[in-house]
Amino acid sequence: MKRTVVLGAVVLVAMIAAACAPAPTPAPVVQTVVVQQTVAVPQTVAVPQTVAVPQTVVVAPTAAPTAAATSTPVPPTPVASVPADALAQKGKLLVCSDFPYPPQEFYDDQGNPAGMDVEIGNEIGKRLGLQTVWVNSVFDTIIAAVKSGKCDIIISAMNITADRNKQVSMIPYFQAGQSMVALKGNPQNISTPLDLCGKSVAAESGTTEADYLQGTGDYKGTGKGLVDQCKAANKPAPNIVITQKDTDALQQLQAGKVAVYFADTPPAAYYTVQQPDKFQLVGQMVEPAVEGINMPCGSATDCTTAPLTPLGQAVQTAFKSMVTDGTYAKILAKWNLSAGAVK
Numbered sequence: 001m002k003r004t005v006v007l008g009a010v011v012l013v014a015m016i017a018a019a020c021a022p023a024p025t026p027a028p029v030v031q032t033v034v035v036q037q038t039v040a041v042p043q044t045v046a047v048p049q050t051v052a053v054p055q056t057v058v059v060a061p062t063a064a065p066t067a068a069a070t071s072t073p074v075p076p077t078p079v080a081s082v083p084a085d086a087l088a089q090k091g092k093l094l095v096c097s098d099f100p101y102p103p104q105e106f107y108d109d110q111g112n113p114a115g116m117d118v119e120i121g122n123e124i125g126k127r128l129g130l131q132t133v134w135v136n137s138v139f140d141t142i143i144a145a146v147k148s149g150k151c152d153i154i155i156s157a158m159n160i161t162a163d164r165n166k167q168v169s170m171i172p173y174f175q176a177g178q179s180m181v182a183l184k185g186n187p188q189n190i191s192t193p194l195d196l197c198g199k200s201v202a203a204e205s206g207t208t209e210a211d212y213l214q215g216t217g218d219y220k221g222t223g224k225g226l227v228d229q230c231k232a233a234n235k236p237a238p239n240i241v242i243t244q245k246d247t248d249a250l251q252q253l254q255a256g257k258v259a260v261y262f263a264d265t266p267p268a269a270y271y272t273v274q275q276p277d278k279f280q281l282v283g284q285m286v287e288p289a290v291e292g293i294n295m296p297c298g299s300a301t302d303c304t305t306a307p308l309t310p311l312g313q314a315v316q317t318a319f320k321s322m323v324t325d326g327t328y329a330k331i332l333a334k335w336n337l338s339a340g341a342v343k
Contacts, residue, residue: 078129079321080314087311088149093130095121096151098139098204101246102270103335104157105134116335120173120319121155123327124293127318138244140206143167147296153315154294157264159208161218161289162304169303169312170292173319174332174340178209178286179268180260181253181279188259190282193226198236199259202252205242208289209262213240254278266337290342293319 088094097117100106108114113134125132135151139158146154146168160170180201182190188199203209211217215225223232230237241258243249250271253261261268265285272279295312297303308316322328332338 079127080317082128082130082314083310086152086309087130088152089133091131092133093121093125093128093153094133094135094151095125096135096137096142096145096154097121097156098142098246099134099136101157101264101267103266103337105155116174116331116337117155117157119331119334120322120328121153123322123331124315124318127321128314139204139246140244142206143294146294152295152311157266157291158294159289160292161208161211163217164292164294165304166302168294169297169306169308170294171308171312171316171319172290172342173293174291174337175288175342176291176340177265177288178212178263179265179281180262180283181250181268181272182260182282183253183256184276184278184280186280186282190260192283194229194233194235195283196226196238196259197230197233198238200239200241200252200257201260201262202241202243202249202258203262204246204249205244207246207263209264210240210242212286213238213262266340288340 082093084090097105097113099113101115103115104117105113105115118134121134122132135145137145137151137156139156142154142156142158143164145151154168155173157174157176158164158170160172164170180190180193182188188195190196190199201213203213208217211219211225213226215222215227219225219228223229227237227240239258241249241252243252246263246267249263250261252258260282261271261279268281272281293315295309295315297306297312298309300306319328322331329338329341332341
């Protein structure tokens, strides 16, 4: 994200309505895949008293991530083929995703993977003649997971950024903004990001939101991160709480430990609509960013300009066929997320 914009009331209402769709009932779980996670260790930095420095707290996940699988029917004629040696497991498409992040990926009442991303991934697997397996991963290490072969691709509401695109190939499939959520009544009167200077804010590790707050990733050296904005305005630095799972960031808000929870607009709106007596959207939305389906780019050291691998080409072909025949539009409409469609 390179800049922020205030979206109009009409767009805000549309994004809030987007989160309310009922969860579908995907195919039953048939396989368990264990994913190792790496927990980030906070660093202690000595700072002169005259410089305001954000306090970053790393919060461990409330539960170890698990893995789930769902099978999809094999079509009689796949739209593309994938070489067997390009897959982690023969006949299967392993998809890394950070559950839960509703309405894009979460578990339904029966414990099955559900959501917009899940339906897109299942359809891609179906069109490649493969069984789709969902691998629950920690977002901060999800790129490392796909590069190490623990899964074949990533579908996890991941914004396309220059830093990420150097590490993996990214196929655009959706776009979404980012929003702040406060407790009902907005007790700390947050209306702009600068209102967070000197206050606490929670976000999931490895996300665009975390980069914005800390001035890292694509925000490094630009002066557009919140830490730099607070410093330029002669305001105290924010207290940034970084969690390993998105739901843990929300729990920080629910416990009253932070002023706001900062996340992509679809999950932010989802929680405010599902629990209107507890949460509300506040302040500005960051301009929408394009999200990508990601996979390794082979031996290239920079994936930005590297050609898609045979697996990447097959996934792209399957996704384009979904767009062409209207299946992609139907999935987005089912979840009231049509406004985020990519052309």
